[in-house]
Amino acid sequence: xxxxxxxxxxxxxxxxxxxxxxxxxxxxxxxxxxxxxxxxxxxxxxxxxxxxxxxxxxxxxxxxxxxxxxxxxxxxxxxxxxxxxxxxxxxxxxxxxxxxxxxxxxxxxxxxxxxxxxxxxxxxxxxxxxxxxxxxxxxxxxxxxxxxxxxxxxxxxxxxxxxxxxxxxxxxxxxxxxxxxxxxxxxxxxxxxxxxxxxxxxxxxxxxxxxxxxxxxxxxxxxxxxxxxxxxxxxxxxxxxxxxxxxxxxxxxxxxxxxxxxxxxxxxxxxxxxxxxxxxxxxxxxxxxxxxxxxxxxxxxxxxxxxxxxxxxxxxxxxxxxxx
Amino acid sequence: xxxxxxxxxxxxxxxxxxxxxxxxxxxxxxxxxxxxxxxxxxxxxxxxxxxxxxxxxxxxxxxxxxxxxxxxxxxxxxxxxxxxxxxxxxxxxxxxxxxxxxxxxxxxxxxxxxxxxxxxxxxxxxxxxxxxxxxxxxxxxxxxxxxxxxxxxxxxxxxxxxxxxxxxxxxxxxxxxxxxxxxxxxxxxxxxxxxxxxxxxxxxxxxxxxxxxxxxxxxxxxxxxxxxxxxxxxxxxxxxxxxxxxxxxxxxxxxxxxxxxxxxxxxxxxxxxxxxxxxxxxxxxxxxxxxxxxxxxxxxxxxxx
Numbered sequence: 338x339x340x341x342x343x344x345x346x347x348x349x350x351x352x353x354x355x356x357x358x359x360x361x362x363x364x365x366x367x368x369x370x371x372x373x374x375x376x377x378x379x380x381x382x383x384x385x386x387x388x389x390x391x392x393x394x395x396x397x398x399x400x401x402x403x404x405x406x407x408x409x410x411x412x413x414x415x416x417x418x419x420x421x422x423x424x425x426x427x428x429x430x431x432x433x434x435x436x437x438x439x440x441x442x443x444x445x446x447x448x449x450x451x452x453x454x455x456x457x458x459x460x461x462x463x464x465x466x467x468x469x470x471x472x473x474x475x476x477x478x479x480x481x482x483x484x485x486x487x488x489x490x491x492x493x494x495x496x497x498x499x500x501x502x503x504x505x506x507x508x509x510x511x512x513x514x515x516x517x518x519x520x521x522x523x524x525x526x527x528x529x530x531x532x533x534x535x536x537x538x539x540x541x542x543x544x545x546x547x548x549x550x551x552x553x554x555x556x557x558x559x560x561x562x563x564x565x566x567x568x569x570x571x572x573x574x575x576x577x578x579x580x581x582x583x584x585x586x587x588x589x590x591x592x593x594x595x596x597x598x599x600x601x602x603x604x605x606x607x608x609x610x611x612x613x614x615x616x617x618x619x620x621x622x623x624x625x626x627x628x629x630x631x632x633x634x635x636x637x638x639x640x641x642x643x644x645x646x647x648x649x650x651x652x653x654x655x656x657x658x659x660x661x
Numbered sequence: 662x663x664x665x666x667x668x669x670x671x672x673x674x675x676x677x678x679x680x681x682x683x684x685x686x687x688x689x690x691x692x693x694x695x696x697x698x699x700x701x702x703x704x705x706x707x708x709x710x711x712x713x714x715x716x717x718x719x720x721x722x723x724x725x726x727x728x729x730x731x732x733x734x735x736x737x738x739x740x741x742x743x744x745x746x747x748x749x750x751x752x753x754x755x756x757x758x759x760x761x762x763x764x765x766x767x768x769x770x771x772x773x774x775x776x777x778x779x780x781x782x783x784x785x786x787x788x789x790x791x792x793x794x795x796x797x798x799x800x801x802x803x804x805x806x807x808x809x810x811x812x813x814x815x816x817x818x819x820x821x822x823x824x825x826x827x828x829x830x831x832x833x834x835x836x837x838x839x840x841x842x843x844x845x846x847x848x849x850x851x852x853x854x855x856x857x858x859x860x861x862x863x864x865x866x867x868x869x870x871x872x873x874x875x876x877x878x879x880x881x882x883x884x885x886x887x888x889x890x891x892x893x894x895x896x897x898x899x900x901x902x903x904x905x906x907x908x909x910x911x912x913x914x915x916x917x918x919x920x921x922x923x924x925x926x927x928x929x930x931x932x933x934x935x936x937x938x939x940x941x942x943x944x945x946x947x948x949x950x951x952x953x954x955x956x957x958x959x960x961x962x963x964x965x966x
Contacts, residue, residue: 352794363810473953477946479896481903482919482938489926489935500927592799599805600900604923615904618809626813630806634798641797 341649349642356634360627361404364414365397413631414624418617423628427610432512433503434598434609440516440525441533441594445540448533453544457552458571469545472538480597484531484604491527499524501606528605532597536590543586547579581651588644592637676958686950693944697753704746709912723932738918738933739925747913748937752944754914758828759895763887765833766894770840771883775871777841778848789845792838803835804897808906821909828907832894843886847879881959888952892945899941915941 395403407413413423456465492500504524506513516522551557552575560570599611606612610629617625677683696703723736723744735744777785795803808831812820820827851857852875860870895915901907902916910921915937922933 348790348794363813366814473949474942474946477892477949478942479899479903479938479945481900482942485919485923485926485934485938489931493927493929589797590799592797592802596799596801596805596900599802600904603904614809618813618906621813623813626809633802637798 338649342646345642345645345649349638352638353635356631356638357405357408358401360631360634361401363630364404364623364627365400408631413628416617416622416625416628418620418622418625423625424632426613426625427628427632429513430608430610430613432514433607434602434611436514436516437525437528437532437598437601437607437609438594440529441536444529444533445536449537449540449544453541454548454571454576456541457545457548460549468541472542475534475538478534479600480531480535481600481604483534484527484601487527487531488604498527500527503608528601528607531604532594532601535597536594539590540583540587544579544583547582548575551575551578581648585644585648588640591640595633595637673958677954680954682950683954686947686954689943689947690951693752693947694756696749697756700749700753704743704749706743706746708742708747708750722930723936735936736932738922739930744932744936747918748915748940751913751915751918751937752940754825754908754912755895755898755916755941755944758825758832758898758908758914759891761825761829762832762836762894762898763890765829766837766890767840767883767887769833770837771844771876771879773837774841774844775848775876775879778845779852779867779871779875785845788841792841795835796838796842800832800835800839800893801897801900804831804901805904805906807831807835808901812906821912824908824912828898828901831901832897835897836890836893839886839890840883843882844879847882848875851875851878885952885955885959888948888955892948892952895941895945895948915944 411424413427415421416423416426419426452468456462456468459465488500491498502524504520505518506521507517508514514521516525557570557575560574565574595611598609599614601607602609602611603615610633614626614629616622617629677687701707721733721737723733733743733745735748737743738747773788777788808827811827811831815823848871857870857874860874865874898907898914899916899919902914903920905917905920908914908917910917913921918937919934919941922930922935922937925933
């Protein structure tokens with residue numbers, strides 16, 4: 338187990354270093370920091386002097402070392418647009434995205450588990466057939482289209498729900514939450530449904546197919562033979578063993594979720610990380626862009642490593658895979 | 662090679678004839694692809710020709726709505742372009758990028774999968790680790806980052822000119838791991854079978870064994886994957902264009918049409934967004950349905966839902 342953990346952590350570190358190299362390369366190739374810092378009247382000599390002072394004439398590995406050193410200390414550069422440290426901007430926007438992801442995961446969990454189990458237990462019922470048909474339609478509709486259609490129906494035609502923004506936000510420490518006000522909840526309904534709309538069909542299908550596989554296995558047949566109560570077999574014996582693959586896939590889906598938060602936040606102008614990222618792209622705000630890339634990269638590598646390790650704890654066969 | 666007569670007796674054709682959804686999906690898909698291929702003949706107007714566009718014609722609703730005009734069956738967009746023609750050309754762009762990207766990722770992925778799977782060793786573990794890492798980031802996110810960065814580097818105006826080959830590259834490179842993994846898995850299953858042993862004993866060079874003996878036996882999973890990947894690529898392209906990281910508005914794809922129409926739904930012009938959206942959904946859905954059908958046929962173990 339320890340060998341597995343060490344291998345996994347080394348791999349994570351290598352990936353983080355690769356991400357930092359990519360981030361550094363982008364920083365070098367997008368925009369000239371001097372042009373952003375000084376006006377047109379500054380003379381060439383002064384520019385050159387300043388360039389030397391900022392260390393922009395050092396060889397790239399020295400600059401990369403400095404970049405990495407600062408990044409470890411949590412300094413990812415200063416956003417050109419906000420004129421503030423990029424880390425600060427990211428931490429300020431993160432709660433909005435986290436709340437959105439949180440609410441839509443709740444929707445996914447509370448809908449996909451019962452629906453998935455139901456369609457596995459009763460594969461021939463009308464509802465299961467509808468669910469399977471609906472799920473393939475569901476994955477074929479892009480998130481942004483779902484979002485736009487919801488805005489058109491519920492905001493423009495019916496006027497029930499607000500079409501953009503987070504609404505009233507309450508500050509608790511450094512965390513601006515919209516989940517404590519009625520207005521905040523009204524604002525989060527549509528974005529979170531839109532975000533969950535693409536994952537929900539995937540999870541229903543996944544839970545269904547895993548559950549059906551488990552229901553075919555020997556120990557379930559044995560449980561039937563023992564005459565155990567139906568509900569106990571379904572929800573305790575069978576469902577427990579469908580959870581493991583579902584959790585792993587759930588961990589992997591994090592990257593997909595982040596990609597879709599960018600789309601959802603763009604439609605609803607949700608003031609989170611995804612919206613900030615798109616704004617940074619439009620403004621060519623390289624430091625912020627790089628900071629977001631590094632931030633997302635590190636979060637994803639971290640989560641994936643933890644999921645893998647939990648999986649390694651629960652399922653010993655994974656540890657052996659990949660051993661040469 | 663499979664002959665036509667052989668195909669008529671095959672299980673694939675047998676199940677296809679009995680699956681109404683698959684037949685309809687294939688018909689719809691063939692129709693859409695034909696329309697896209699022959700766009701200049703089918704479309705009533707040429708949306709790339711500024712001569713044909715009159716700004717006075719902007720935001721005309723479809724024929725069945727109040728204020729619709731017969732000349733523009735599906736209405737016009739904010740610049741006065743005929744929606745029907747613009748959508749047909751947009752679908753053409755989407756399909757070019759979709760098929761191009763899948764061709765690229767298939768070549769990359771199949772090649773890597775075949776050789777990594779057959780030879781094993783360092784290259785194998787290197788590519789599979791790389792595939793793991795890239796998949797854990799999700800292809801859409803990789804694609805979004807790559808286009809965002811490139812756009813920041815080359816600038817928006819220049820980006821518009823190279824958008825088509827660039828999107829093919831981005832989507833192709835962000836999805837090769839899917840192919841590499843699938844192919845590698847089938848190679849691992851095949852490589853120790855007798856016929857491969859026999860070829861090896863007969864002294865064929867390994868490149869020939871891989872391409873002539875093993876590759877044909879990995880084709881059916883590749884076929885299933887390719888259908889789903891075309892749908893994925895079209896969706897990714899739409900997502901990128903919707904974010905403004907894809908096709909520019911003067912050469913729109915379905916995604917950039919949806920994006921350009923988005924701001925007009927607030928003034929009630931729903932058709933600029935909804936119609937290209939509907940076309941996109943029909944296109945992706947028919948491909949996905951076919952993919953589902955193929956998966957069921959080639960994988961009879963799976964329960965049909």
